[in-house]
Amino acid sequence: MSAVDAQEVYEAGLSEYERERLANIRSNNLVLTGLGLNSAAGMANAKPPARRVRTRREPALPERKSSRLSAVTAPTAHVEDETPSGRVLISDGVDRATAWAQQDEPDALAAFLAGDMPQRVDSLLPGEMPAYEALKAAVGVATKQLAADLGKAWVSNIAPPRSLCEMVRRRVIDQDGLRQCWGFGGAARAEKHGMGLLAALAPCIERLREVHDEALSQQAVPAEPRGAMQLENERAGPGTETGPAMDEEAAAEAAVVVD
Numbered sequence: 001m002s003a004v005d006a007q008e009v010y011e012a013g014l015s016e017y018e019r020e021r022l023a024n025i026r027s028n029n030l031v032l033t034g035l036g037l038n039s040a041a042g043m044a045n046a047k048p049p050a051r052r053v054r055t056r057r058e059p060a061l062p063e064r065k066s067s068r069l070s071a072v073t074a075p076t077a078h079v080e081d082e083t084p085s086g087r088v089l090i091s092d093g094v095d096r097a098t099a100w101a102q103q104d105e106p107d108a109l110a111a112f113l114a115g116d117m118p119q120r121v122d123s124l125l126p127g128e129m130p131a132y133e134a135l136k137a138a139v140g141v142a143t144k145q146l147a148a149d150l151g152k153a154w155v156s157n158i159a160p161p162r163s164l165c166e167m168v169r170r171r172v173i174d175q176d177g178l179r180q181c182w183g184f185g186g187a188a189r190a191e192k193h194g195m196g197l198l199a200a201l202a203p204c205i206e207r208l209r210e211v212h213d214e215a216l217s218q219q220a221v222p223a224e225p226r227g228a229m230q231l232e233n234e235r236a237g238p239g240t241e242t243g244p245a246m247d248e249e250a251a252a253e254a255a256v257v258v259d
Contacts, residue, residue: 112215117182118165127211128168131204135164138200142193158193159183167201171208174198 011019108125111118118124124132139159147155163183172178175194184190 109215109218112169112212113219118169119162119182121161121165124165124168125211125215127214128208131168131201131208132164134200134204135159135167135197136161138196139164142196158189159197164197167197168204168208171205171212172198172201173205 011022014022108118108123111123112125116123121132139157143155143157146158147153160183163181166181167178170177170181172181175190175198178184178190178194178198179187184194
């Protein structure tokens with residue numbers, strides 16, 4: 001059977017609507033061919049160009065290497081100690097742990113000579129501690145009395161440790177000096193609780209002055225500049241003085257007798 005016969009058999013099995021539709025397609029194809037365009041059937045069968053899909057390139061991860069297979073020595077650091085505040089000291093030996101512990105301890109004398117105000121109790125000089133303890137006891141008594149007056153079981157301290165440390169260092173004797181201390185800038189607290197604290201500190205003022213004078217005396221005294229003659233004698237060594245300090249024995253040995 002030829003292709004024409006097969007097409008006629010195919011169209012014979014179509015409905016009137018399908019045969020009319022097929023005739024319209026043929027008519028449109030003839031018009032497009034005459035215009036030099038592709039046929040509608042070819043256009044219908046043509047596939048749209050494939051859309052290029054962009055793929056996201058993931059960043060390259062470093063290769064995992066085994067320290068055991070690479071024969072890398074394991075670190076020797078370990079937890080050396082833990083402070084009451086929860087700080088963990090990691091060290092590879094006792095020396096480093098000791099250095100870290102000493103780093104946390106402020107140099108009270110150096111801070112005093114530098115004119116720094118103490119912010120913690122351990123920043124005070126040893127001789128200042130009795131005065132601080134006297135103030136601390138006075139604060140405890142005043143705090144309990146304040147709680148009783150207010151009918152409460154507990155109230156906050158009327159003065160924090162930093163304020164007491166500054167009172168000791170400044171050797172406060174009046175309200176004006178008290179208001180220069182940290183925490184006493186406002187007039188209300190200074191006027192309400194200042195008299196009791198000043199009374200507790202008053203017996204310690206003279207001793208604090210002695211402690212501070214002794215600390216100031218420990219400042220390094222700069223060495224006197226050495227003269228050119230002294231430097232020359234030091235370079236020449238003992239027994240070869242070239243200046244007026246030459247003793248009689250050395251002069252006799254160096255003398256030249258002229259007939």
